[in-house]
Amino acid sequence: MSAVGQGSTGLQAAVFGRRTVRRIAIWVSLVLVCSAAFVSLLLLQGIERQLNDITRTYAVRDTARELSSAMSQAEASQRGYMLTRDAQFLEPYNAAADTIDAHVAALLEMTSDDPTQAERMRSITGDIAGKMAEMARTVELVATRRQEEAQSLTETGMGARMMSEVRNTLEVFIAEENQKLVARNDAIDQSRIWLVAMIIASLAAAVSLAWALMSRTQKQVSAMAQRHRGLINQNEALEAEVAERTRAIEEARAHAERERQRVEALLQDTSHRIGNSLATVSSLLALQLMRTRSEEVRVALEAARLRVHAIASAHRRLRLGDDMESASAQDFLSAVLEDIATTQTDSGRISIEGKIDGIEVSARDATTLGILVGEFVTNALKHAFPNGRRGKVEVSLYRDPDGIPTLLVADNGVGISGELGEGGLGSVIIRQLAGQFGGTPQYTSGPGTGLRVIVSLPALTKSQTTPVNTAVE
Numbered sequence: 001m002s003a004v005g006q007g008s009t010g011l012q013a014a015v016f017g018r019r020t021v022r023r024i025a026i027w028v029s030l031v032l033v034c035s036a037a038f039v040s041l042l043l044l045q046g047i048e049r050q051l052n053d054i055t056r057t058y059a060v061r062d063t064a065r066e067l068s069s070a071m072s073q074a075e076a077s078q079r080g081y082m083l084t085r086d087a088q089f090l091e092p093y094n095a096a097a098d099t100i101d102a103h104v105a106a107l108l109e110m111t112s113d114d115p116t117q118a119e120r121m122r123s124i125t126g127d128i129a130g131k132m133a134e135m136a137r138t139v140e141l142v143a144t145r146r147q148e149e150a151q152s153l154t155e156t157g158m159g160a161r162m163m164s165e166v167r168n169t170l171e172v173f174i175a176e177e178n179q180k181l182v183a184r185n186d187a188i189d190q191s192r193i194w195l196v197a198m199i200i201a202s203l204a205a206a207v208s209l210a211w212a213l214m215s216r217t218q219k220q221v222s223a224m225a226q227r228h229r230g231l232i233n234q235n236e237a238l239e240a241e242v243a244e245r246t247r248a249i250e251e252a253r254a255h256a257e258r259e260r261q262r263v264e265a266l267l268q269d270t271s272h273r274i275g276n277s278l279a280t281v282s283s284l285l286a287l288q289l290m291r292t293r294s295e296e297v298r299v300a301l302e303a304a305r306l307r308v309h310a311i312a313s314a315h316r317r318l319r320l321g322d323d324m325e326s327a328s329a330q331d332f333l334s335a336v337l338e339d340i341a342t343t344q345t346d347s348g349r350i351s352i353e354g355k356i357d358g359i360e361v362s363a364r365d366a367t368t369l370g371i372l373v374g375e376f377v378t379n380a381l382k383h384a385f386p387n388g389r390r391g392k393v394e395v396s397l398y399r400d401p402d403g404i405p406t407l408l409v410a411d412n413g414v415g416i417s418g419e420l421g422e423g424g425l426g427s428v429i430i431r432q433l434a435g436q437f438g439g440t441p442q443y444t445s446g447p448g449t450g451l452r453v454i455v456s457l458p459a460l461t462k463s464q465t466t467p468v469n470t471a472v473e
Contacts (some may be wrong), residue, residue, distance in 0.1 A: 026213070032205030036198045043195040050188045054181060060110045060117075061177040067103035068170045070096040071128070075163060078135040082142050082150055092296060093139065097132060104128060117173060124169045127162040134159040210249070217245060281308050311371055327366040329397055330356040336370045337395060340377050350385055352377060355396045359405055365437070365460055369407075372433040376409040376453060379426045384413025384451060391450075405460040407439075412450040416443070 077093035080086065104125060111117040134153065141150035153159075224238050285305040292298055333356045341352045361369060373395060380393045396408040434441055437457035445451040 026209060026216075029205045029209035033202055033209065036202030036205060040195055040198045040202070043191050043198065047188060047191045047195070050184055050191065054184050054188070056110070057177050057180050057184065060107065061174055061181070063103055063106050063110065064170055064174050064177065067100065067107065068167065068174075070099050070103060071131070071163065071166060074100065074132070074135060078139055082138055082147075082154070085142060085147075090139070091294065093135075095294065095297070097135075100128065100132060117176060120169055120173050120176075124166045127165050131159055131162045131166065134162075214245075214249075217242065311374070327361060327363055329359040329361050329366065329369065332366050332370060333373055333395070333397060336374060337377065340374060340381075349388065349390050350381060351392045353392060353394050355394070355398070357398045359397065359399070359460070361460055368433060368436055369457075369460070372430065372455075373407070373409070375426060375430050375433065376407075379430075380409070380411045380413065380451070384411045384415075386414065389413065400456070405437075405457040407455045407457060408453070410450065410452040415445040415449045415451055 074093050074096035077089045077096065081089035081093065104121070107121050108118065108125075111121055138150045138153055141147070141153065221238050221242055225235060228234055285301050285308060288301055292301065334354055337352050337354045377393055377395065384393070385391045391412050393409070393411045398406055398408075400406045430441055434455045434457070436459070437455075438459040439455045439457045442454045443451065444453075
């Protein structure tokens, strides 16, 4: 074989090898894109199932807490009636007793697929029934003026032992549900990591595929130009083909940009829908509030309604920045205060003013901050201005001399006498929310001098500030 023939054979083998490599790269990229898309769909379905499990676990835990609270309320009211024979204690006793059977039935139903938790509930149903029977008998004896028999019945200690067993079992029950929540949250985090990895793999495969196709096109155009320089028409056709493919790539880029904008709109819409759903819950609580006759229940429903409305306002008013990760505290909190002001039953009596610096915070911190501010303001509206008293609530967010974000809420209401910050559920919520930012509420008050609360928030996202005054009347 001549040297020319050998050279031609070698060149053909090299060209064939390069084409084979390109084809393999294209097929591998296509397989990676399809595989990543399929795995992403599976992960999304898994995340949805995990979210449903978390929602159900929250419901089980909250029902267990409500059962424990109802048992404690019934026991406290029964003891109060036995000691004072005041009929006012019968109303909360009856209200709590009426809900206990429903809570027990609900927990047994919700734990039907969890043998361990179901067995825990079944193990205390007898103690719950026995304790309720003992309390009912005690109330009956006191009502018929057989105080000594009632006292003897409680001194046996049987009811206390049953109550202790119920409380201990419910604590273990709730702790188990909390562990489930932690485990499921971890599982969701892992699923999210895998989902992001699959998306990155899909994008990488798509880029590799585009690069392989573009490289192949460019080489084909170059080869045709070298071999057929004299064929102008064919050369123009090839250039038109390249231009068409380039336009296709630009259209694909434009489509990707539209998809990005659509995702941003979906994020905003999701937050708005969450806020609307919570607002619906607030409206339902308001309807229930108008239908109930129990003042204690009315107070509890009103507190729950205000808190749900504050959370709804925080979600609906959240507007993310261009980076889709942060929000302006000035815009966000001003809107939240405006929403709270408009929900007052007599908005002309109490004014709400805000002075919020332009601090940039993360989206997660913005929602939590909005709920914290809402809790402070609603507490002031409920307690600081009784009997139609007029007044003002001022909210400020600024950086102290050390650059630490600080929240100040002050009112000119009746103030608080006694131990500050040791109230009911509102105080617990405030302490927990403030603790998420590394702060502790500092209360200053006196009878008739109003209340002033300062919370340092060192864990809040740091950024430059631009003071902006806003007022909501």
